[in-house]
Amino acid sequence: MTARRHTVPVNACASADSEGHLRETQAFWSRRAGRQLSSEDEREIAANLTGFFRVLAAWSEESGGGSSESAPPQHDTH
Secondary structure, three states: OOOOOOOOOOOOHHHOOHHHHHHHHHHHHHHHHOOOOOHHHHHHHHHHHHHHHHHHHHHHHHOOOOOOOOOOOOOOOO
16 A cells, blocks of 8 residues: 655745734744744744744655655764
């Protein structure tokens, strides 16, 4: 049986309600930081998370889009 692959467009978040997303991001991370976050903090967190998931998606593509149990590619350090 062949597994079905589901991909999310890289710009999927760009089409979402950006202001609403930033408010949710601020509320979520402010609680964890124990302080009110600035607008710049919110934007930086959102950009970092987006970048993180882009890396995960790229790793998945490089590994052939295997199961969620597959590890990131190992790079030779020698």
